[in-house]
Amino acid sequence: MASSIHDLARHLNISIGTVSRALNGRADVNADTRQRVLAAAKQLNYSPNQSGRSLRQGATRSIAFMLQPHPGDQQYGEPFFIPFLTGLQARLAEYDLDLMVVMGEPGQYQQERLRRVVETRRADAVVLANTRRKDDRIDYLSKAGFPFATLGRSQSGDDTYPSLDIDFERAGDEAVDRLVARGHRRIAAIRPSHDLNFGYLFLDGYRKALKRHGIEVDPGLIADGFINEAGGYQVTPRVMLSKDRPTAIIFNNDAMALGGCKALAEMGIRPGHDIAVIVIVDTPLCRYFSPALTAFRPSLEPMGRRLAEMLLASLPAFAGPEGTRIIREVWPLELIARDSD
């Protein structure tokens, strides 16, 4: 159906080698024949077959994006990823690279999906999201020598892969700073369990800031829960029932914050009045919630574009003349002050 390079060659009465060279802009082809080839390609509506190309070049020109849903994820999933994905896809498209999305149930099955992509050579590289502190996907890819980059840091692997992360540590720090400046001393921290790396980073910043202000860290004010609304709902009362009640809570996740606010409401405690609430990663939900939640917001779409660039810079096939570079970046968040603190 579609015309091949053979059709072009036959039509022009030249060899397929010359046609290919002409199309690929190689130097050793006469300027005149190149024009004729290009014209014929347009006329016959020729496009190179990607499968043939992939086979010969050993590269598929597609990048896999793998996102691992948290256990017990909500119906609507993470709105977080759409803008990131948009940015990622946009930049990749500029390099004529396709984006393949690999999801999967949480758990072991996930690893299998990744192996399939790698072993059958369905993609040239992988972008990992939702990095865990100890992440076997990273271990696997490192060991396999397969190119990848991560959204989020991890303690797995050996720092030889590009990674882009949000500065959760600083956000935790700044959140405490802001609350202390407003007179709070009893500040709770609620973060996800599941070994998610950002939960640890957040807590580091939280602790550091408390120490700087000479406030002792009270383990009773720190709690882990499932990273969803139910988790926040379940775990928030625990810190509120601490002997010396907190006057502020920092939530390390928007869904947990919403669940937490529900629990607070049931206790008759109003965020923004009776207690200050700050959430570390802003989503549209924070804005429309009542009261609107003060939150730290990342620039997800630029981050998607940036991670694409970083990944490409690490691939020999795409790296410029300066060679392949491994880049690791941590981006700041912007505080969006609203009504909850």
Next chain:
Amino acid sequence: MASSIHDLARHLNISIGTVSRALNGRADVNADTRQRVLAAAKQLNYSPNQSGRSLRQGATRSIAFMLQPHPGDQQYGEPFFIPFLTGLQARLAEYDLDLMVVMGEPGQYQQERLRRVVETRRADAVVLANTRRKDDRIDYLSKAGFPFATLGRSQSGDDTYPSLDIDFERAGDEAVDRLVARGHRRIAAIRPSHDLNFGYLFLDGYRKALKRHGIEVDPGLIADGFINEAGGYQVTPRVMLSKDRPTAIIFNNDAMALGGCKALAEMGIRPGHDIAVIVIVDTPLCRYFSPALTAFRPSLEPMGRRLAEMLLASLPAFAGPEGTRIIREVWPLELIARDSD
């Protein structure tokens, strides 16, 4: 690096043809040799190279999902698509099919992205979202004879492709029903412009229900706007300034509803008290907004799975013995009664 079918053949001292047949479960291979091949495949960690396979079979085993952002889309995009994508991906994965996501800026560029996928044979079929009333993507794919399915109906094409849509007409109808039953007679309808097909369907249902209740359709109570918050904010005052003020508004989009509520708030009109508000497609934002918005909710993840099935049933390579069938379905929405009406 990765072992090929040749490695297996050499290792077992048999021909590659036999190896391939053994792996693909063909009948004309001895049971014993098949076992040896399978064992060797496991031992050498063999996986078939997808590029080689694609080239030979003329099929890439991947499906492209194309979503076209509306002009002026929000930072966080459509949370709508995540669960749909999840379902779509899940079902495709069961058939060992990959999902490729093709986004793109609104406008002409979009068409070009689609052509690229089709002409370079990067995918075996396409799933279209955000169908317009007149949709040149559908026209193009139909003409090109390329397999596709759509989320949402359209007036383009000739009904020879699978499509799955939400029953916007019925939702519009039921929304009016509900409001009339609660005593409303002046009911406004706010929907998106951009030729989006569902806006028309919604309005059909709205009109039909009004007629059934003997209420005259007042053009002053119907308005179009950009399908985002700003659009709702801008257009809502227009219907409110109608000589005979509406007592209820049905919004055909969640973002427009949020913008509309902002406009209402500035006019001192409180949804749920001074005016009834219903939104046609529910998102998490509706739930957390204050007041929580009554809304019609689709089951997006099942829809994703279903559309995958429908698409596959239309592909000769996947259709069962009963041949390829074109299926078109319209799914109902579930009313989630909250506090805004």
Next chain:
DNA sequence: CGTTTTCCCGTAAACGTTTACGAGAACACA
């Protein structure tokens, strides 16, 4: 024992590219 059928396997072509190699022609230069 001869013939036919069945079983199993090897051979080789094909899918559509890219590219290393070499060769012919033209040209330059001495």
Next chain:
DNA sequence: TGTGTTCTCGTAAACGTTTACGGGAAAACG
């Protein structure tokens, strides 16, 4: 004229599969 260089192109192999075809051996059947 002889030698070397440059320009341009054709040839053919290679990427990793799948599969049509045919053939030899074994089994079945008379």
